[in-house]
Amino acid sequence: MSLDTVKIDTKEKFIELYEENQDLLKSDSPEYVNKIREKAFGNFQKLGFPNKKNEQYKYTDLNKEFENGYKTYISPKNIRFQVNDIFRCDVPELNTKVILLLNGWYYDRENLIHELPGGALIGSFQKAAELYPELVKRHFAKYADTEKDGMVALNTAFVKDGVFLYVPKGVVIEKPIQIINILMDEEEGLTQHRNLYILEENSQASVVVCDHTLSTPNFLTNSVSEFYIGQNAHFDFSRMQNEHNGSKQVSHLYFQQERNSYVNANTISLHGGLIRNNVNVLLNGEGCENNTYGLYLTDKGQHIDNYVHMDHAYPNCTSNQLFKGVLDDFATGAFNGKVLVRKDAQKTQAFQANNNILLTDDADINTKPQLEIYADDVKCSHGATVGQLDEDALFYLRARGINKKEAKLLLMYAFANDVIKAIQVPALKERIQDLVDKRLRGELSRCNSCQMHCC
Amino acid sequence: MLSIKNLHANIDGKEILNGIDLEVKAGEVHAIMGPNGSGKSTLASVLAGRELFEVTEGKVKYFGNDLLELSPEERASEGIFIGFQYPIEIPGVSMVNFMKTAVNEQRKHKGLEPLSSQDFLKLMREKKALVELDAALANRSVNEGFSGGEKKRNEIFQMAMLEPKLSILDETDSGLDIDALRVVANGVNKLKSSENATIVITHYQRLLEYIVPDFVHVLYNGKIIKSGGKELALELEEKGYDWLKKGELVQ
Numbered sequence: 001m002s003l004d005t006v007k008i009d010t011k012e013k014f015i016e017l018y019e020e021n022q023d024l025l026k027s028d029s030p031e032y033v034n035k036i037r038e039k040a041f042g043n044f045q046k047l048g049f050p051n052k053k054n055e056q057y058k059y060t061d062l063n064k065e066f067e068n069g070y071k072t073y074i075s076p077k078n079i080r081f082q083v084n085d086i087f088r089c090d091v092p093e094l095n096t097k098v099i100l101l102l103n104g105w106y107y108d109r110e111n112l113i114h115e116l117p118g119g120a121l122i123g124s125f126q127k128a129a130e131l132y133p134e135l136v137k138r139h140f141a142k143y144a145d146t147e148k149d150g151m152v153a154l155n156t157a158f159v160k161d162g163v164f165l166y167v168p169k170g171v172v173i174e175k176p177i178q179i180i181n182i183l184m185d186e187e188e189g190l191t192q193h194r195n196l197y198i199l200e201e202n203s204q205a206s207v208v209v210c211d212h213t214l215s216t217p218n219f220l221t222n223s224v225s226e227f228y229i230g231q232n233a234h235f236d237f238s239r240m241q242n243e244h245n246g247s248k249q250v251s252h253l254y255f256q257q258e259r260n261s262y263v264n265a266n267t268i269s270l271h272g273g274l275i276r277n278n279v280n281v282l283l284n285g286e287g288c289e290n291n292t293y294g295l296y297l298t299d300k301g302q303h304i305d306n307y308v309h310m311d312h313a314y315p316n317c318t319s320n321q322l323f324k325g326v327l328d329d330f331a332t333g334a335f336n337g338k339v340l341v342r343k344d345a346q347k348t349q350a351f352q353a354n355n356n357i358l359l360t361d362d363a364d365i366n367t368k369p370q371l372e373i374y375a376d377d378v379k380c381s382h383g384a385t386v387g388q389l390d391e392d393a394l395f396y397l398r399a400r401g402i403n404k405k406e407a408k409l410l411l412m413y414a415f416a417n418d419v420i421k422a423i424q425v426p427a428l429k430e431r432i433q434d435l436v437d438k439r440l441r442g443e444l445s446r447c448n449s450c451q452m453h454c455c
Numbered sequence: 456m457l458s459i460k461n462l463h464a465n466i467d468g469k470e471i472l473n474g475i476d477l478e479v480k481a482g483e484v485h486a487i488m489g490p491n492g493s494g495k496s497t498l499a500s501v502l503a504g505r506e507l508f509e510v511t512e513g514k515v516k517y518f519g520n521d522l523l524e525l526s527p528e529e530r531a532s533e534g535i536f537i538g539f540q541y542p543i544e545i546p547g548v549s550m551v552n553f554m555k556t557a558v559n560e561q562r563k564h565k566g567l568e569p570l571s572s573q574d575f576l577k578l579m580r581e582k583k584a585l586v587e588l589d590a591a592l593a594n595r596s597v598n599e600g601f602s603g604g605e606k607k608r609n610e611i612f613q614m615a616m617l618e619p620k621l622s623i624l625d626e627t628d629s630g631l632d633i634d635a636l637r638v639v640a641n642g643v644n645k646l647k648s649s650e651n652a653t654i655v656i657t658h659y660q661r662l663l664e665y666i667v668p669d670f671v672h673v674l675y676n677g678k679i680i681k682s683g684g685k686e687l688a689l690e691l692e693e694k695g696y697d698w699l700k701k702g703e704l705v706q
């Protein structure tokens with residue numbers, strides 16, 4: 001079932017939507033989830049949508065995006081399509097089981113939870129909340145902060161479904177798990193999936209997420225993912241955003257890393273009308289390593305905004321942030337990255353870089369790398385660059401017979417490759433290299449009939 | 456092959472080339488010498504098609520066609536090669552990918568099929584051996600972290616790969632020790648044929664002991680003020696440029 005909304009004050013509209021539907025929202029959620037839901041709703045009432053006065057959202061006006069009369073999915077809508085027609089997974093190294101979310105709902109309604117070897121679980125968040133209350137209760141809404149960010153509060157108030165992954169202590173999932181977020185409908189829709197990833201101590205997993213639009217209407221996504229990475233656990237996360245230009249998405253990733261854990265998170269933004277990615281990392285024990293990378297390739301009127309908050313709460317942790325972007329036409333963007341080193345977090349090593357190439361005079365980027373350091377024995381650096389392609393390098397390539405267009409592509413590709421090479425699944429890395437090459441050449445499908453078999 | 460007539464060029468309104476005349480035929484080696492700031496490198500840049508410089512007067516014919524009409528990449532594909540004085544580092548672009556793209560773009564220009572990977576790698580191996588280029592360097596990004604000598608050797612390697620008709624080597628000897636100089640010169644000599652020509656731009660006579668020129672030209676204030684055979688280089692080595700500069704002033 002779905003609901004149409006009338007355009008009034010945006011915040012009021014969502015408050016009304018919640019109040020009208022709270023019985024339905026709560027009906028098939030456990031009590032502990034509904035408690036959190038109510039609290040989050042209260043927070044949303046206080047916070048509302050972030051406006052441009054909010055320093056964190058200075059360059060992206062979300063309030064405006066939510067004004068459209070998007071339909072909200074309170075329960076799953078029955079849209080059938082042939083999965084195999086659209087995604088033929090031909091990267092042999094990936095897990096053959098592809099996890100699909102359709103408009104934020106776990107697609108395979110017959111098999112909502114799958115057991116993987118070693119007792120690992122993957123499936124629907126909603127089902128998991130019902131079947132594994134102890135486990136979900138321990139982690140759900142523990143990392144995503146509903147008190148500060150109205151967007152997170154909104155997602156939590158409307159929480160229904162999403163992906164759930166559980167990897168028990170000591171279990172290693174060898175093959176990367178692929179998750180595809182599909183947006184497809186005949187009407188404009190708002191999706192707010194909620195994902196929970198739990199990796200217990202000494203476990204290991206790798207996840208690849210692809211975001212796609214498969215039909216022309218405009219879509220808006222406000223998703224929240226929480227990641228609990230236990231002691232010594234190892235997690236590799238790659239994400240590809242490839243939605244059409246009528247789509248807007250806000251995503252919030254919250255990582256909590258325990259002692260000696262390792263996270264590699266890589267977001268490749270290939271297409272999308274508006275993309276706002278928030279990544280929040282709490283290094284909650286000694287000896288953690290976190291690598292958060294992003295690559296964005298934008299053109300036309302696309303807008304990309306990456307926000308990272310890296311919280312070094314304990315000593316001896318290392319974090320690396322590298323965000324690189326190529327902006328063409330009149331595309332706009334922002335990068336806002338903060339590294340917080342708390343008083344006790346001695347021997348912290350934190351590095352942050354944001355490099356941008358603007359291909360035209362009309363393209364625009366605002367970049368703001370920040371360090372906030374309260375410990376005295378640390379090694380930190382940050383830096384940002386905004387520039388054009390290197391004219392000398394361009395000439396050198398042309399002087400060898402490489403035409404201007406191809407020479408530019410070589411340079412842009414080289415620039416982008418710094419991020420791509422951090423992807424740890426070799427076959428996926430090759431595929432992304434290929435996609436980025438196509439994207440830079442302007443050959444990548446930017447329409448709804450995505451046939452790129454992305455993984 | 457190359458005919459330069461009364462070439463004038465400037466940068467930001469400042470005239471650097473002030474009426475150059477030069478004829479180069481197939482099979483010849485020309486050396487262009489001259490003190491700092493005389494316009495040697497500008498001449499190479501103008502011939503390569505660098506847009507920084509504006510040609511205000513004169514003609515350059517290459518195999519009878521107007522060279523100045525062509526883009527840098529067209530000039531390269533037509534067989535002009537510039538050995539850069541300061542080869543550019545291009546992080547992230549591998550030597551293999553760079554050379555493969557260059558070779559195949561030039562082949563496309565000539566209406567030839569691209570080389571197969573196998574044939575390309577075979578060609579790379581042969582040419583690397585020719586200039587004694589360290590195999591590991593070819594697996595790195597273009598010039599990235601190369602020493603001065605390695606960069607120059609890499610220029611000659613590229614020249615060997617692309618088999619140009621006219622090579623213009625801009626100060627290829629600068630920054631080379633005697634061994635590197637010998638290797639670079641050997642490469643140039645091995646590539647020399649009756650079909651191609653070389654213009655060697657240099658400060659010092661030293662390189663010309665290894666690459667023996669048929670003609671030596673002295674460039675001063677953007678003009679060739681004296682031309683002669685290889686013995687002119689020796690004379691310059693002995694007497695410096697001053698006696699010629701004085702001559703120029705008298706003129």
